[in-house]
Amino acid sequence: MTPLAYALLGLIRDEPRxxxxxxxxxxxxxxxNYSSSPGSIYPALKNLEKAGLVESRATGKKSVLAITTTGETAFATWLAQPVTSEEDPNIALLRFAFLQNNRPQSLDFLMSYARCAHAKVIALRNFLDSEPGQALPLQARLAVYHGLKTTEAAAEWAADAYRQLNEDITP
Amino acid sequence: MTPLAYALLGLIRDEPRxxxxxxxxxxxxxxxNYSSSPGSIYPALKNLEKAGLVESRATGKKSVLAITTTGETAFATWLAQPVTSEEDPNIALLRFAFLQNNRPQSLDFLMSYARCAHAKVIALRNFLDSEPGQALPLQARLAVYHGLKTTEAAAEWAADAYRQLNEDITP
DNA sequence: CCAACCATGTAAGCTGTTACATGATTGA
DNA sequence: TCAATCATGTAACAGCTTACATGGTTGG
Structure with a gap:
């Protein structure tokens, strides 16, 4: 299962398409950001169908794909994965986008997301302070600094989002 | 030429390796972030050698790869590319990291980088304000918001970096 | 009637990942 | 001497990109 496959599965889960x-x-x-052209989408859909996660349904004239029970289970399992530092943050974020109406899981997600972002910030700061980091030309240092700043912003986002989801509970 | 190939070429340009x-x-x-395991590096190096951009040199016992004149030219051409919205920002950043001691080109880069970041911020804001954006579940909206926040941070970074490089000129 | 869009695919080629394989050297 | 690190690769496999191919429908 590639990220594209999960993106497709999630969209189909939201409504048959x-x-x-x-x-x-x-x-x-x-x-x-997660995909693209027919050359990747159609083969991915065939794989999903072969795996029994979606099935083709004829609604009037048009044939649309709908998620199966197996598909729902597989998708829910994927959604429940915590964020890890090894994972591409964009893919983690894709999971988050599909976590609709699941406040506890969303809060868990944001916690682990913030932890990973923090760890990355610290790693980058350490690198900049280390001797190889100090020896870098200015532009290279600035490039690392870019990663630092955007990751800090991501961590702040996670904290904000956590607050928003909590406030939502007590109107 | 893949991003990995350019990353390798740039490192070899800095010093034979x-x-x-x-x-x-x-x-x-x-x-x-730009690579990984032997399975991708060694084939990529062979391609660079086949293309005449690097050559193998024996320094004492060890054989190291050095950049050729053709390689220098190709790399300089790549470095001079402006940032575009279509391009993966990480690859643009990779270019920036290799722009050592080239203040004018670095400033140009940061200008076009900031422009693209700004354009993306505006596009994301527009999306969030549009009807499909409004209809999104909270988590999905927050995911888009993540992109907004990190891109804003990237734009700020570019402005900061621009200032730093300018100050550097008049100590 | 013609352009634009709906709609679904296939094929070639390249890249990257994972896992495996091999052997030399060095430090504890 | 044994583990770690230096050092260079190969093979199978899967995925994506680009480009091509095909045909129906609809609005101006």
Missing amino acids: SGYGLRKVFETTPMG | SGYGLRKVFETTPMG
Whole structure:
């Protein structure tokens, strides 16, 4: 299961869609970061179908893909994964985007996300303070600093999001 | 030429290195984001050699790879590319990290980088304000917001870096 | 009627990942 | 001497990108 496969599965879980409909989502929303062109989407959909996670349904004339029970289970398992430092943060974020109405899991996610972001910030600071880091030319140091700043912003985002989700509970 | 190939070429330009030496750089610095394991590095190095961008030199017992004149030219051309919105920002940043001692080109880079970051911020804000954006579940909105926050941080970084490089000129 | 969009795919080629394989050297 | 590190690769496999191919429908 690739990230693209999970993105497709999640979109289909939200509502049954055709291959073309899925492509439109990627073209017209920021989810476009996760994919692209027919050459990747259609084969991925076939894999999902082969694995029994989605099935083709004829609604009137059009054939759309709907998630199966097996698919729901597999998707829920994926959603429950905690964030780790090894994982691409963008893929973790993709999971978060699909965590609708699941406040406890969302809060767990944000916790582990913030932890990983923090760990990365510390690692980058340590690198900049180390001798190889000090010996770097200015531009290279600034490039590392870029990572530091954006990761700090990500950590702050996680803290903000945590607050927002908590406030949501007591209106 | 893949990003990995450019990363390798840049490291070899800075100083001649062996395949193993290159791997160590990826393992011990934040440049590790750009690669990984022998299975990708050694084939990539062979391609660089085949293309005449690097050549193998025997220094004492060890054989190290050095950049050729053709390689220098190709690398300089790559470095001069402006940042575009289509490009993966991480790859743009990789270019920046190699722009040592080239203040004018660095400033140009930061300008185009900031422009792209700004454009992305505006696009994300527009999306969040649009009807499909409004209809999103909270978690999905927050995920987009993550992109917004980190991109804003990236834009600020570019402005800061611009100032630092300018100050550097008049001590 | 023609352009644009709906809609689904296939094929070639390249890259990268994972895992395996091999052997030399060095420090405790 | 034994583990770690130096050092260089190969092979199987899967995935994505680009480009191509095909045909239906709809609005101006």
